[in-house]
Amino acid sequence: MVLKMYSLGLQAYFVSLFNRFDCFVVCAGILETILVEVRVMSPLGISVLRCIRLLRIFKITRYWTSLSNLVASLLNSVRSIASLLLLLFLFIIIFSLLGMQLFGGKYNFDDMVVRRSTFDNFPQALLSVFQILTGEDWNSVMNDGIMAYGGPSFPGVLVCIYFIILFVCGNYILLNVFLAIAVDNLAEAESLTSAQREAAEEKKRRRLERAANPGRSEEEKLLLKKLELAKLKAEGIPTTAKLKVDEFEANVNEVKDPYPSADFPGDDEEEEPEFPLSPRPRPLAELQLKEKAVPMPNASSFFIFSPTNKLRKLCHRIINATTFTNFILLFILLSSISLAAEDPIRADSFRNQILAYFDIVFTAIFTMEIILK
Numbered sequence: 001m002v003l004k005m006y007s008l009g010l011q012a013y014f015v016s017l018f019n020r021f022d023c024f025v026v027c028a029g030i031l032e033t034i035l036v037e038v039r040v041m042s043p044l045g046i047s048v049l050r051c052i053r054l055l056r057i058f059k060i061t062r063y064w065t066s067l068s069n070l071v072a073s074l075l076n077s078v079r080s081i082a083s084l085l086l087l088l089f090l091f092i093i094i095f096s097l098l099g100m101q102l103f104g105g106k107y108n109f110d111d112m113v114v115r116r117s118t119f120d121n122f123p124q125a126l127l128s129v130f131q132i133l134t135g136e137d138w139n140s141v142m143n144d145g146i147m148a149y150g151g152p153s154f155p156g157v158l159v160c161i162y163f164i165i166l167f168v169c170g171n172y173i174l175l176n177v178f179l180a181i182a183v184d185n186l187a188e189a190e191s192l193t194s195a196q197r198e199a200a201e202e203k204k205r206r207r208l209e210r211a212a213n214p215g216r217s218e219e220e221k222l223l224l225k226k227l228e229l230a231k232l233k234a235e236g237i238p239t240t241a242k243l244k245v246d247e248f249e250a251n252v253n254e255v256k257d258p259y260p261s262a263d264f265p266g267d268d269e270e271e272e273p274e275f276p277l278s279p280r281p282r283p284l285a286e287l288q289l290k291e292k293a294v295p296m297p298n299a300s301s302f303f304i305f306s307p308t309n310k311l312r313k314l315c316h317r318i319i320n321a322t323t324f325t326n327f328i329l330l331f332i333l334l335s336s337i338s339l340a341a342e343d344p345i346r347a348d349s350f351r352n353q354i355l356a357y358f359d360i361v362f363t364a365i366f367t368m369e370i371i372l373k
Contacts, residue, residue, distance in 0.1 A: 001026050018059055025056070070186065077185040081178055088174050092133070095166050096125035097339045102162060104344020106148035117141045122340040132163065133170040294320050315372045328369055335362040 001022055005013045013019050060067065096119075103119040117128040117140075132138040142163040149156035296307045296316055305312040318324055338358050343349045 018056075022056065073185040074182070077182045080185070081181050084174070084177055084181070088170075091170060091174060092126060092129050093336070095162075095170075096122060096129045097336060098162070099125050099129060100339065100342065100344055102159070103145055103148055104342070105347075107144055109148055115144060117144070120345055121343075129166065129170075132166055133175065135167070135171055138163065138167055319369075319372050328365075331362060331365050335359075335366075338362070 001019075004019065014023075058071070099119040100122065104125075105120055107115050107118045107120070117124075117131055119125045119128060128141060132141060142160055145159045145163065146152055146156045149159050294316075296313070298307055300306055301309075301312055335358075338355050341351065342355055343352055346352070
């Protein structure tokens, strides 16, 4: 690490993510050794920090193109499914809260058996829902839910609807979407590897052509140099850009090129990228376009308030305001937290009594929202 820092410099050294990781591992190992020697911490049988060094084997991806493309595709798939992960998280939270309301404190119908999967509190409900999503012994959890409502008869048989919807929507739809995205990115990795292989073959062919025609490379270097100067001057001096470009194009036309442009020799490093002469288009998110106002429905409300009624206009302005929307979302979040904080086993506990008052407030606010809308 010290040799790399001395040869590359600190700024160039920390550009590489692998170098940053190596620096973290080495510094953590030195810190752990110092803490063990001064008896601040006890030595571990297998050092956790030094075990992180095993991840350095991923350096092999630098020299194995197909493996590098595979790792890059997997990382890209993680980025692309970030929103899907959020959706899955919300799905798990919703069904956990619903499970607490349906089965909280009801899995104790047989005192002789201690069940691992219950809905008696929010963390346990999250684990139970996750177990059902993975398909690990989910039918036993469903059977306990049916027995909690009196067995396979009405209304206990209706409980299976909750578990079937949870398993089908979570396992067969959401989780399989992850697999579909990963497979799609792996297919892109294969196509990228094929494209790189073709590019390497083309590069080799161009080298052979350049070796067979050594006098041609000087002309093409001159051509590239003049084109680059023309583009840079066109960007730096807008008023005389056209004159400069025409002048250099006239000079370029004087250079005879007996070979087609498709067989342009030279390495990839020698090929200059194209510089756009126009400004780069900005994303729509950066333009901050104003959203169009939601129009007033052209009908009477409750057969009383016409579209021109002042009270209705006021309500329409309130419900379409961003502040009102954020206010309602905040109380939706708070009401979800209150549901997760309930104690389904001790219904008369002090915590549940406090949450009951909050529930009245939430109900009043949501009722006001309905009336305004």
